[in-house]
Amino acid sequence: MATRSPAAWISLLLALALALSARAAEEAPAAAAAEGEAVLTLDVDTFDEAVAKHPFIVVEFYAPWCGHCKALAPEYEKAAQSLSKHDPPIVLAKVDANEDKNRPLATKYEVQGFPTLKIFRNQGKNIQEYKGPREAEGIVEYLKKQVGPASKEIKSPEDAASLIDDKKIYIVGVFTEFSGTEFTNFMEVAEKLRSDYDFGHTLHANHLPRGDAAVERPLVRLLKPFDELVVDSKDFDIAALEKFIDASSTPRVVTFDKNPDNHPYLLKFFQSSAPKAMLFVNFSTGPFDSFKSTYAAAAEEFKDKELKFLIGDIEAAQGAFQYFGLKEEQAPLILIQDGDSKKSLSLFLRSTTSLLRWLWLTASTMWCSSLAKMFLSSSMPPGVDTARSWPLSWRRQPPHLKVMRKSWLPRWMPPQMTCPVSSTSRATQPCTL
Ligand SMILES: *[C@@H]1O[C@H](CO)[C@@H](O)[C@H](O)[C@H]1NC(C)=O
Numbered sequence: 001m002a003t004r005s006p007a008a009w010i011s012l013l014l015a016l017a018l019a020l021s022a023r024a025a026e027e028a029p030a031a032a033a034a035e036g037e038a039v040l041t042l043d044v045d046t047f048d049e050a051v052a053k054h055p056f057i058v059v060e061f062y063a064p065w066c067g068h069c070k071a072l073a074p075e076y077e078k079a080a081q082s083l084s085k086h087d088p089p090i091v092l093a094k095v096d097a098n099e100d101k102n103r104p105l106a107t108k109y110e111v112q113g114f115p116t117l118k119i120f121r122n123q124g125k126n127i128q129e130y131k132g133p134r135e136a137e138g139i140v141e142y143l144k145k146q147v148g149p150a151s152k153e154i155k156s157p158e159d160a161a162s163l164i165d166d167k168k169i170y171i172v173g174v175f176t177e178f179s180g181t182e183f184t185n186f187m188e189v190a191e192k193l194r195s196d197y198d199f200g201h202t203l204h205a206n207h208l209p210r211g212d213a214a215v216e217r218p219l220v221r222l223l224k225p226f227d228e229l230v231v232d233s234k235d236f237d238i239a240a241l242e243k244f245i246d247a248s249s250t251p252r253v254v255t256f257d258k259n260p261d262n263h264p265y266l267l268k269f270f271q272s273s274a275p276k277a278m279l280f281v282n283f284s285t286g287p288f289d290s291f292k293s294t295y296a297a298a299a300e301e302f303k304d305k306e307l308k309f310l311i312g313d314i315e316a317a318q319g320a321f322q323y324f325g326l327k328e329e330q331a332p333l334i335l336i337q338d339g340d341s342k343k344s345l346s347l348f349l350r351s352t353t354s355l356l357r358w359l360w361l362t363a364s365t366m367w368c369s370s371l372a373k374m375f376l377s378s379s380m381p382p383g384v385d386t387a388r389s390w391p392l393s394w395r396r397q398p399p400h401l402k403v404m405r406k407s408w409l410p411r412w413m414p415p416q417m418t419c420p421v422s423s424t425s426r427a428t429q430p431c432t433l
Contacts, residue, residue: 038080040093044102050093051124056147057091058119058130061106063098066114071134078136083143090143119146119195128195131264151190151199153178160207163200167261169249170223172208173201174215182218182236189241197245220244225261226251252299256312256320257283269310276308280321281332283313291332307336 042050042059051057060076062069080092097106097114105111109118109127117130132142154160154172164170173186178201190199202208205215209223210230220233220241233244254269255262256278269276277298281291292311299309312320314331321328324335 037077038084038092039077040091042093042095043099044105047095047105048124050091051120054089054091054120055123056088056119056121057093058117058143059109060092060094061097061109061111061114061116061118062094063114064096065098068134069115072115075134075136075139079139079143082136082140086144086147088147090147126191131195131267133260145198146195150194151187151201154200154202154204154207157207160200160202160209163198164209164223165198166209166223167225169197169225171197171199171245172221172223173199173218174205174208174221175201175203175218177203185236185238185241186220189238189245193242193245197249222248224249250308252303253296253309253311256310257316258313266310269308272308274306274308276310276337277302277334278310278312278320278337279332279334280312280314280317280326283315287332 039060040050047059051059060069060072062072076092076094083090083092095102095105097103097111097116109116119128119130120126121128130142133139151173152159152163154163164172171190173183175183175186177183183201186199186201193199203217205217205219205221208221215221215232216234218234218236220236222231222233222245223229224231231248233241235241235244250265250268254265256266279291279295281288295309295311302309314321314328318328326333326335
């Protein structure tokens, strides 16, 4: 598409992450095609009017050539038919964002890939990304939840059991009363983030799973199916609350496999602009377990640093391989990517022994200005096996340079560091002192 955004590549990976469910949909017969169209077709001329008229309208921005859009179409139509009888009304619409005259709409609503679905509420005063499933039943269920209250009251253990899905993140505010700044702020955040998470509020912490009555109210508790399972915050400032939710809601190591439960975390991982470490290994082979545990330990060591971790099954992550110019037979391999750019360093692993050491070396030296220069030079194709030629060889011949942290370097970098440089011609660019 025409929009050139630094985040454009993300869409590509997101599409890959969703490829599985889309593929499943493609295999299904297009049964809905013969039935009447329940999905509204909008364009640049009718868009504003439709958004003004319907208090809750979902718009799919699509391109006719896009495979995932084609796979979604019958499911979206089926969902629209089912939802057409819903009270209050839930309207599903679509815009061909590939058509020249509609492009301003795609730009205005920051559409970076196809299909993109957005929820417009209150005459477009509140716009959220649709982050639900892509098959009819899932779409219906997700959207029904989106029109109800953003946070539901938990009055009994039964309420808790029916509202809280232990495979998903659930955020609950525990209060002494349903009023006051804390409560108002909590509800405001729930409204804002409702398309990403499920929210509840209660006066009784003992109704919650893994809950105890002894908590000091008010408090926000985030229940999650990974890592420490429960995490609390007592800071009800809106920005702090959002930050808390964001920071607590991704597993320390995100798994890239065929399990759809992992896909929301995968999307967040790729949407993040933080530097990323990605280990790709064949999940069906013996060494997988040792890689997994070593990697988890590495992630634990890096937990206060601005580095995100992913472990990917080479079967599921083929698209990512193509993207980074790598080959499956090179796995197991680890890749460190510089934020949301396409620049990366990779290492082919023969054992887990070198993994941790390489992570430390690379993550702490890749930002040296000398490396950054090479990194940024077009002579370096993405995903080249640079690591084999520098960080490991530095251990054998270690000339060092002291490097001061530049303002653009990640916060977790020490203010001053010793940067080892290999004597090979490629690495002789001086670090800035
Ligand atoms: C992963 O390993 C399994 C078991 O050894 C093998 O059958 C499969 O072909 C491997 N997958 C890839 C993509 O190499």
